[in-house]
Amino acid sequence: MMMAWIKRHKIALLIFWFAFIAIACNLSSSTRPPTIVPRSSPTPPPTIGFATLSPAELPSSIATPHPDSNVELLNLINQIETDRLMLHVDALASLRTRHVNSQGINQAYDYIRGEFDKITQQTGNLFVFTHEFPLEWAGTRTIQRNIAAVISGDEIGAGTILISAHYDSISQFPEDSVVDAPGANDNASGVATLIELARIMSQRPHRSTIMFVAFSAEEVGRRGSLAFMTDYISSQGIEIDAMINLDIIGSSTGPNGINNDRQMRVFSANPNESLSRQLARSMNLIAFNHAPDMELIVENAEDRQNRYSDHLSFSERGFPAVRLIEAAEEPNRTNTSNDTIDDVQASYLTRSAQTVLVTVTSLADGLRPPRNVSLRDNGGGVRQLVWEQVPGATSYVVALRRPNSLIYDQQFETTENSVTWDGFVPTRFAGVAIAARDENGLIGPLTEEILIQ
Template sequence: MLNTHTPTLFRAIKRLTTTLGFMVVILLFSVATVNAQTDERIYEIIDAVSEDRLRADVKKLADFGTRHTLSDTVSNTRGIGAARRWIKSEFEKTSQNCNNCLDVFYQSNLVKKGDNNRITKDVMVVNVLAVQKGTKYPNRYVIMSGDIDSRISDPNNYTDDAPGANDNASGMAGTMEAARVLSKYSFENSIIYVGLSGEEQGLYGGKGLAAHAKEKGWEIIGIMNNDMIGNIEGVDGVIDNRTFRIFSEPVPPTETEQQRRARRFYGGEVDGISRQLARFIYKTTQDYMPEMNPMMVYRLDRFGRGGHHRPFNDAGFAGIRIMEAHENYTQQHQDIRTENGINYGDTFEHVNFPYNAKLTAVNAINLASIAWAPPTPKNVGIGGIVEANARLQWDAVDGAVAYKVYWRDTTSPTWDNARLITDGTSATLKGIVIDNFFFGVAAVGKDGHESPVAFPSQIIR
């Protein structure tokens, strides 16, 4: 068994390409990628995430007083207008430090008074984007988001202090830090770092950006929505600085009636594109950050609640929510006060920055892994009905040097078994009965990075 934390392996293989034939190199590559991804740059990314920068950014955001969507937009020191201008200026500084590698801009939508009961006046919902264009697939985007806006007990109170240190300065600061770290690298796919507004008033920023992506014809690989990634002390008394939750819906709401009927006979109830993105994040985190405990939650979001990945799901894109495992409701959506010895309010001192840094690193390594990987295989077909073998085939993927066929027990949440395919776009798994497992295919790039898994979409005879 290979040591999954030996990043020098791929450097050795690359050196061999100058002296050995392709078949020998690909054999060594195959051994490396069966067990784990081993790109040393991923460890560099983890180490580069700075607690000090996160602390400074969360403090700055909290010090704007309130970032309520309907708050002041004129002041330079208070309100959401000042906050978004500062975020944009920080993205621009990052871009200057990487030879203008980021395209930084506002994306906005007007929301009219009365659109819902939390929109008490006309408001321009403004998102702040920093786009790092891919060298090979500039129109394919993986997104990391945090929310700019904040609120207190009354969702319509846009004048009183709402520092929103954990909800969601922690996610916004994490997004800015990921941009600083990853801007030092070049990727084949594009990455978007975005601060979304209007979350607390009705997910308006996400709705606007998802519609913008549709209008521009962007191919969205997936969005990693970060909402509260800085708290380790739950209201239930649990203190946990290792576990985090990944929320994902089972299948897209945009599936057709034909697809729904097919699932009854062929399976796939928990294998939509968002669930595959969640599994990707789970696996990458376990490979490179084994000290962390990713917890996949089979639900769109918390019970009866919502987050900014949902508008992307509604538009048919893959999207998940990353957040702390144990929420503290005394510090969430609360007026700042002290009652019965309890300090209520989402204030700076409650944020745990070592944990904030860990979850920022989780995002950064998954952004990088996806952005360095080839596209997900398309037109994956499966056969093997009333046979002793499972058969799969798929379209060739540009940039893939190999593929991985995955399978798992139907009750398993993770892809537990894999076979590397280096000689074509089909595979027969002898002795693996199709009835007893679920299957998928991922494309593997030259550095060992894999695409998210594609679940079969058609039956082959």
């Protein structure tokens, strides 16, 4: 089956590979005055609704940017291997079902654990363990297993980033463990990406600790992630700086022939100033700068109506958590026998994986955000934004959010650790956050948002 797929798509894959070589991210390592990077795109997110600031409206020290390409980041993006992703999807979907009361769930565990163990043998930089928990579903008691793989960070205080995907599947008959539920898109696509990210990221050290977790029993009330939170995260006192949940990320097709292969949705808990929503718009900004081939659309909800996923097990406990999901979801395919590999588009899944890789790299490897940020009133309608310098920073990205906006609508860049401006007023902007850029052009995680009042 896979050989036929590879032959059919050989030319398309070659074209796709060369297309990525041509991408250049709008980064700047110049020592010239600060640069502005307007938040605009050929297809602007529907949540913006505001015009981009003109150069005359910006602080006087801000200059026009000189775009530069980040070869190191481009090389990282190209390490995602499409064939590996599709082989993982095929291996899991071919089990027919991964229902929690089926043999398929055990076979899926063996496969995922085996892939993580292979990575450990190859890199020696991935610690893998199994977390067991009891489950009773449809009158059957079982022992379910979450699979975790950890790369220890090498910088004290850089925190922990958790990336997850659930590996169980279910049909339109939730208690039936026999009926076909291949779950190629929901959620072999997420698990395939999880394994591929672990393979790539375990090949080098990182500032932050990175945890990859494949959850079981998500489809029956996210019992796996709830148990993991109680038994491991809470009991060990682990602070999670960002939880990124990958669930249904492999198809660009939706109802009525819709095809959206350039966007993903990001769901996060309200209110708009919550830590989860701040993580969502930080990822939107990072992708805007570093992954221009995929736009992350920040949604004003924790998930689709009457739906859920494992990120909620973390945001309910106060941790920043988001769910990534494709833009053009086909509800009549999810949780049915029709969720097969035929409806997983290799190019879209690859771009999804690349976007996640870029955002996680920024959060894990970028310089830590500036400390002691304050917005001072200088009088006469002028305010000064001040922060501590970050060792190794070549510049700072200042991100601004319009009133009622879900994302940072505008950003500008400065080499100084302060900005004096008459634009820091609540009628124009509701919040501001700052990130440091390193000598390679990588933007790090943003500060917690400062509300402009």
